[in-house]
Structure formats: C-alpha cells, structure tokens
Amino acid sequence: MAGLLGVGGGIILTPIQYYLLVAYGVDSNIAMPLSFGTSLAVIFVTMIRSTKKHYDNDLVVTTFLSYIMVLGFIGAIIGAFISTHVDVSILKLLFGLMCFVAVINMILIKYPDNDDNISKSKVAHSLLGLIGGLLCGLLGVGGGIIMIPILTIVLKYPTHKAIGTSSASIIATSLGGLIAYMVLGWNVPNLPAYSIGYVNLIQFVFLTITSTIVAGYAANISKKVDSKKLKIVHILLVLYIGLKMVGIV
Numbered sequence: 001m002a003g004l005l006g007v008g009g010g011i012i013l014t015p016i017q018y019y020l021l022v023a024y025g026v027d028s029n030i031a032m033p034l035s036f037g038t039s040l041a042v043i044f045v046t047m048i049r050s051t052k053k054h055y056d057n058d059l060v061v062t063t064f065l066s067y068i069m070v071l072g073f074i075g076a077i078i079g080a081f082i083s084t085h086v087d088v089s090i091l092k093l094l095f096g097l098m099c100f101v102a103v104i105n106m107i108l109i110k111y112p113d114n115d116d117n118i119s120k121s122k123v124a125h126s127l128l129g130l131i132g133g134l135l136c137g138l139l140g141v142g143g144g145i146i147m148i149p150i151l152t153i154v155l156k157y158p159t160h161k162a163i164g165t166s167s168a169s170i171i172a173t174s175l176g177g178l179i180a181y182m183v184l185g186w187n188v189p190n191l192p193a194y195s196i197g198y199v200n201l202i203q204f205v206f207l208t209i210t211s212t213i214v215a216g217y218a219a220n221i222s223k224k225v226d227s228k229k230l231k232i233v234h235i236l237l238v239l240y241i242g243l244k245m246v247g248i249v
Contacts, residue, residue, distance in 0.1 A: 010141035010174075011099070011241050013039040017203060026192060032088045034191065036080070036140025037181030037198030042207045043142045044174040049212050051167040057223050059164030061157065067122055068129035068165075069172035072143060075133020076176030083138045084184045084198075092245050095139050098146065099242025105149045106235050119155040128155070129169065137177040142170035145238065159230060163222060 014035050021031035054060050083091060119125070128150050132143030144166040151162035178199065185197030194201040222230065243249040 010039045010043050010136075010139075011145055011238060013042060013207065014095075014140040015241060015245060021192075027190065028088050030188070030190060032091055033084050033140075033181060033185060033198045034195065034200060036083060036137075037178065037185065038200050038203045038207070039140045040076075040136070040142070040174045040177040040181065041199050041204045042211055043170060044178055045208050046211045047142065047167050047170045047174060050218070051164070051171060053220055054164030054167050054222075057164070057220070059161050059223065060168050061118065061161050061165045062168075064120075064122060064125035065165065065168055067125040068132070068147075068169040071126045071129030072133035072136065072169055072173035073176035075130040076137035076143075076173045077133075077180045079134040079137025079139075080177050080180030080184060081137070082134075083140075084181075091139065092247075096242045096244075096246035098135065098139065099238045099245070102145050102149055103235055103239045103242065105153060106231060106238075117156040121155075124155060129173075132169065133173045133176060136170075136173035137180060140177070143173040144170055148234075160223065163230075 017035035017038060018028075018031050021034060022028055026034070051060065128147060131150070132147045135141060135146050136143040144163075147166040147169060148162050151157040151165060152159060157165060182197035182199050185191065185195070185199075188198070191198075192200055192202075240249070
C-alpha cells in the first residue's frame with residue numbers, strides 16, 4: 001500500500017497490530033499506542049525505499065516539500081503527545097471518521113491530470129504538513145491518508161505526483177511520531193518484551209523486512225497503473241478500515 005498508493009501503510013498496519021495485540025492479552029490502552037509507534041517505525045523505513053523509487057520516476061514535487069516535512073515533523077510530535085492522553089475508544093472513532101471523510105472527498109472530487117495548476121502557496125503547504133503530522137502522531141498513520149486528498153483537491157497536484165510527494169513527506173511525519181512514541185512510552189509498565197517505549201522491536205523487524213522489499217516494486221507498478229484504478233483501490237481500502245474501526249464490520 002505504501003508504494004502503490006503513497007499512504008504509508010499505517011492504515012493497514014495500525015488496526016491489524018491493535019487487534020492482534022488485544023487478542024494476545026495486551027491491554028487496549030497499551031495496545032493502541034504500541035500499534036501507533038511500531039507502525040510509524042515500519043512506515044519510516046518503508047517510505048525511504050518507496051520515495052526513492054518515486055523520485056527516480058520524477059514523481060516527487062520538491063518545490064515546497066521542505067515546508068510540508070518540517071511542519072509535519074513538529075505536528076507528529078504534538079499528535080503523539082495528545083494520543084497518549086486520550087481514551088482508546090475515542091482514538092478508534094477518530095480513526096474511522098478520518099477514513100470516511102477521505103472516502104467522501106475521493107468520490108466527489110475530480111483529481112487534476114497535469115501540473116499546470118499546482119498551488120504556489122507556502123502557507124497552504126505548511127498547513128498541510130502540520131495537519132498531516134498531527135494525524136500521523138494522533139492515529140499512527142503516515143499522514144498520506146489526508147495528504148493525498150489535500151494535495152490533489154486543494155493544491156491541484158496530479159494523482160501520481162501527489163502519491164510521490166506524499167511518500168516523501170511521510171518520511172518526516174513518521175520520524176517525528178516514532179521519536180515521540182519511544183519517549184512517551186519509555187517508563188510505561190506492562191509493555192510486551194523487547195519494546196522501546198511504544199515501539200516493539202519484534203513486530204518492527206518482521207514487518208519491516210517484508211514491507212520494505214515489496215514497497216519498491218509497488219512504487220514502480222504505481223507509475224504504470226491508471227490513476228482511476230488507483231483511486232478506486234484507495235477508496236475501497238480506506239472505507240473498509242473505517243467501518244472496521246468504528247465497529248460496523
């Protein structure tokens with residue numbers, strides 16, 4: 001999902017890890033931030049590989065990337081702090097609602113197909129980074145789930161370049177969130193073995209090995225796939241996860 005859709009993969013990794021940890025007896029109030037922190041660790045490594053592929057394919061717009069990345073890093077730290085002080089049921093509901101909003105935007109809005117009208121606003125790109133970073137830290141996703149709709153709908157990026165640019169920005173947001181979750185969980189009791197704060201090393205190693213290998217190949221596939229098909233896959237994926245997190249499926 002990271003290489004193909006530029007969403008960081010957290011939309012998949014976070015809920016799966018959460019439900020598996022709870023099934024194995026980990027308290028839900030620990031399982032949720034642990035899922036967030038570990039997902040961000042995996043996302044950070046994965047997005048470095050997929051971003052390189054997107055950059056090699058000339059699909060990363062670097063003009064305003066630094067604004068997105070700096071504010072995204074800061075936003076992720078703030079979001080992680082908020083997340084560790086909020087009840088898990090609220091986080092699940094917020095995660096689901098975030099998915100539904102993204103789906104509605106993707107269905108109703110027609111994405112641009114060229115570079116002609118890409119926004120030149122530094123403020124808009126900075127706000128995008130801050131919002132994406134907050135969601136990254138708050139909900140354990142890279143931020144691409146909100147960055148891609150904003151890049152395309154508001155800032156007028158073509159789909160494939162929105163995916164590539166989102167991938168690059170997620171390197172910064174995931175790093176900020178990762179550092180924050182390690183620090184915030186440092187002295188928390190009853191964490192699973194081999195955890196550094198809210199990052200579990202065993203889960204990180206196994207998830208990273210497989211996802212990193214696949215992400216680069218998926219990024220190359222993304223360039224060849226019709227943007228409308230990518231959009232459909234994105235919508236179905238996000239809708240299912242949203243329904244799952246609010247308890248409908």
